[in-house]
Amino acid sequence: MGLRELKMERTRALIAEKAFELFTTQGFEHTTIEQIAAAAEVGPRTLYRYFPTKEALIVNFVDIHLTASLDSLRAQPDDTPLASALYALVESVITSTTENAERVLAVYELAARTPSVQAQFSGLWSAWREACAAEVTRRHRGKPGDMCPSLAAATTMVVIDVCVRHWVESGGRANMRRLVNKALDLLRSGEVPIATP
Amino acid sequence: MGLRELKMERTRALIAEKAFELFTTQGFEHTTIEQIAAAAEVGPRTLYRYFPTKEALIVNFVDIHLTASLDSLRAQPDDTPLASALYALVESVITSTTENAERVLAVYELAARTPSVQAQFSGLWSAWREACAAEVTRRHRGKPGDMCPSLAAATTMVVIDVCVRHWVESGGRANMRRLVNKALDLLRSGEVPIATP
DNA sequence: TCCAAAATGGCAGTTAGTGCCATAATGCAA
DNA sequence: TTGCATTATGGCACTAACTGCCATTTTGGA
Numbered sequence: 001m002g003l004r005e006l007k008m009e010r011t012r013a014l015i016a017e018k019a020f021e022l023f024t025t026q027g028f029e030h031t032t033i034e035q036i037a038a039a040a041e042v043g044p045r046t047l048y049r050y051f052p053t054k055e056a057l058i059v060n061f062v063d064i065h066l067t068a069s070l071d072s073l074r075a076q077p078d079d080t081p082l083a084s085a086l087y088a089l090v091e092s093v094i095t096s097t098t099e100n101a102e103r104v105l106a107v108y109e110l111a112a113r114t115p116s117v118q119a120q121f122s123g124l125w126s127a128w129r130e131a132c133a134a135e136v137t138r139r140h141r142g143k144p145g146d147m148c149p150s151l152a153a154a155t156t157m158v159v160i161d162v163c164v165r166h167w168v169e170s171g172g173r174a175n176m177r178r179l180v181n182k183a184l185d186l187l188r189s190g191e192v193p194i195a196t197p
Numbered sequence: 198m199g200l201r202e203l204k205m206e207r208t209r210a211l212i213a214e215k216a217f218e219l220f221t222t223q224g225f226e227h228t229t230i231e232q233i234a235a236a237a238e239v240g241p242r243t244l245y246r247y248f249p250t251k252e253a254l255i256v257n258f259v260d261i262h263l264t265a266s267l268d269s270l271r272a273q274p275d276d277t278p279l280a281s282a283l284y285a286l287v288e289s290v291i292t293s294t295t296e297n298a299e300r301v302l303a304v305y306e307l308a309a310r311t312p313s314v315q316a317q318f319s320g321l322w323s324a325w326r327e328a329c330a331a332e333v334t335r336r337h338r339g340k341p342g343d344m345c346p347s348l349a350a351a352t353t354m355v356v357i358d359v360c361v362r363h364w365v366e367s368g369g370r371a372n373m374r375r376l377v378n379k380a381l382d383l384l385r386s387g388e389v390p391i392a393t394p
Numbered sequence: 395t396c397c398a399a400a401a402t403g404g405c406a407g408t409t410a411g412t413g414c415c416a417t418a419a420t421g422c423a424a
Numbered sequence: 425t426t427g428c429a430t431t432a433t434g435g436c437a438c439t440a441a442c443t444g445c446c447a448t449t450t451t452g453g454a
Contacts, residue, residue, distance in 0.1 A: 033409080045412095046434060087394050089392070147363060150362075151355075152391075163344075184391055186345060195356070197281075205401080
């Protein structure tokens with residue numbers, strides 16, 4: 001990586017950091033792009049070259065972890081059993097969430113207070129789920145139209161989503177890994193009721 | 198309902214309809230609020246009294262169905278088995294979707310082309326899922342912290358989501374009810390792989 | 395017929411986001 | 425080291441989404 005890219009990466013991080021600080025102290029809506037740009041000592045026009053929208057300044061922090069988890073799914077050899085490959089993905093989310101607990105909690109709190117941020121987050125999760133489903137489908141090699149891979153991916157994502165929510169609601173005090181394993185057990189054992197006519 | 202409210206309801210519908218027309222012909226981003234207001238023969242300021250944001254003008258169409266489905270869950274007697282109550286909810290989505298197939302397809306196509314709309318939709322689904330989970334939890338009367346109701350609700354929502362996507366991808370030609378029952382069967386029979394260490 | 399309440403919409407203002415272009419910084423090659 | 429081509433920067437002008445405020449109009453009912 002050249003010196004140029006390094007410096008830009010640093011600027012990017014600085015902008016995100018300053019934005020985060022201002023958002024947490026003043027609230028998302030009461031912080032303007034100008035303020036953030038000023039705090040990071042760049043022009044507003046430059047800020048927009050690093051982050052396309054105001055929301056991206058927060059979403060960014062979760063995006064990193066989700067992208068990493070997708071990578072760790074892709075990193076599994078193609079002949080890994082699907083259940084194991086999916087667990088690698090789950091594992092990745094668990095570690096990145098708990099290792100950055102404070103930041104994640106703050107981001108979620110911020111999102112809870114701001115509809116537009118909330119929406120962007122939902123969109124991010126949704127896109128991530130799509131991407132995971134695509135990867136699972138590729139591995140599964142079933143007939144097109146088979147819903148099994150989509151369901152497997154979606155179910156896994158839902159477990160993660162539910163567990164992260166529970167974890168956030170506990171203020172980060174719950175044990176995330178235990179939560180996830182409990183949830184997976186419930187699903188596997190059929191204790192979770194499924195809609196029936 | 199008074200005559201006044203009736204007229205307002207009509208205005209609301211007219212605005213939404215004109216917005217929909219303009220969005221489908223010109224695209225979401227290339228349509229301005231002014232154009233929509235002009236088409237509906239109201240002032241822009243008035244339009245904003247009916248719809249808080251531009252995105253709400255589309256989201257509206259799906260919102261109606263999701264709200265209705267939630268109502269049909271609430272309408273079930275409290276002693277209905279959870280699996281049956283959840284099926285009533287599923288049933289509601291199936292009928293409202295297929296009965297408004299054309300409109301739903303158009304809306305989804307529009308959303309697929311516009312990130313901000315996409316995000317709003319994800320947010321809507323997410324909020325709906327939360328609301329359903331709350332209702333399921335209420336019915337379940339388990340200990341607080343029990344993840345079973347959240348999982349039951351989330352799993353059902355995910356089935357609906359996956360099926361609707363498949364249905365949309367088929368251009369509305371697939372049989373939605375068959376799709377849903379197939380998916381529910383797969384889940385119930387344990388054919389869908391669950392992440393395992 | 396008149397009145398109180400409520401809907402409407404015009405106006406001014408804020409802010410997010412974009413295109414364009416001049417300027418400044420930087421890596422590289424001579 | 426110097427000069428050049430490339431690339432980041434940021435200023436300016438502009439569009440369009442939204443908001444608060446207030447005057448005007450409409451409307452349902454007494």
